[in-house]
Amino acid sequence: xxxxxxxxxxxxxxxxxxxxxxxxxxxxxxxxxxxxxxxxxxxxxxxxxxxxxxxxxxxxxxxxxxxxxxxxxxxxxxxxxxxxxxxxxxxxxxxxxxxxxxxxxxxxxxxxxxxxxxxxxxxxxxxxxxxxxxxxxxxxxxxxxxxxxxxxxxxxxx
Numbered sequence: 001x002x003x004x005x006x007x008x009x010x011x012x013x014x015x016x017x018x019x020x021x022x023x024x025x026x027x028x029x030x031x032x033x034x035x036x037x038x039x040x041x042x043x044x045x046x047x048x049x050x051x052x053x054x055x056x057x058x059x060x061x062x063x064x065x066x067x068x069x070x071x072x073x074x075x076x077x078x079x080x081x082x083x084x085x086x087x088x089x090x091x092x093x094x095x096x097x098x099x100x101x102x103x104x105x106x107x108x109x110x111x112x113x114x115x116x117x118x119x120x121x122x123x124x125x126x127x128x129x130x131x132x133x134x135x136x137x138x139x140x141x142x143x144x145x146x147x148x149x150x151x152x153x154x155x156x157x158x
Contacts, residue, residue: 012076012146014139016122017132021070024086028066035059072122074139076146081106083118090118097147104140106147 035058042051068086075082081092083106096108104120120143125136144150 012142014074014076014122014142016072017135020122020132021072024069024072025066028062028064028069030062031065032059032062035062074120074122074143076143081143081147083120085119085121092116092118094147097149099149100140100143100147102140104136104143106143 035055038051038055038058040055042048042053042055065086068084071084072086073084075084079094081094081097083090083092092106092108096110097106098109098115099107101107103126104123106118106120108116108118110116120139123136123139123143125133128136
């Protein structure tokens, strides 16, 4: 976690732990290999297009996640938060953030007034070992301080 800023205009980057990056990459590779097995099963063992389609989808999903997971992070810029997730990224204006939940989700309101909720997967440590839970707690503290909002622990509407 790079939260020690010397220059007030520099970005704060909250990243996942190295071990969780590699576990995620390994999961993506296993998913792609399973997809290869499904394609094999769909062409030789039990011929049929559903196995082939499932295999292709698993390979694509595995490759995408193996590439995206190491890049997952939260970048806190002067006026916006950029959440780089496992499958997509989202830019959230700082003034639109209403709360940060412990699960962790960033709750915010878009320019049309609609309430939004964005998951922060790099800080997800539900049921985790103490090292992972501590890292997630420290990351959520950084987000709270940067956004200037409290936690939303009772609102389970979404």
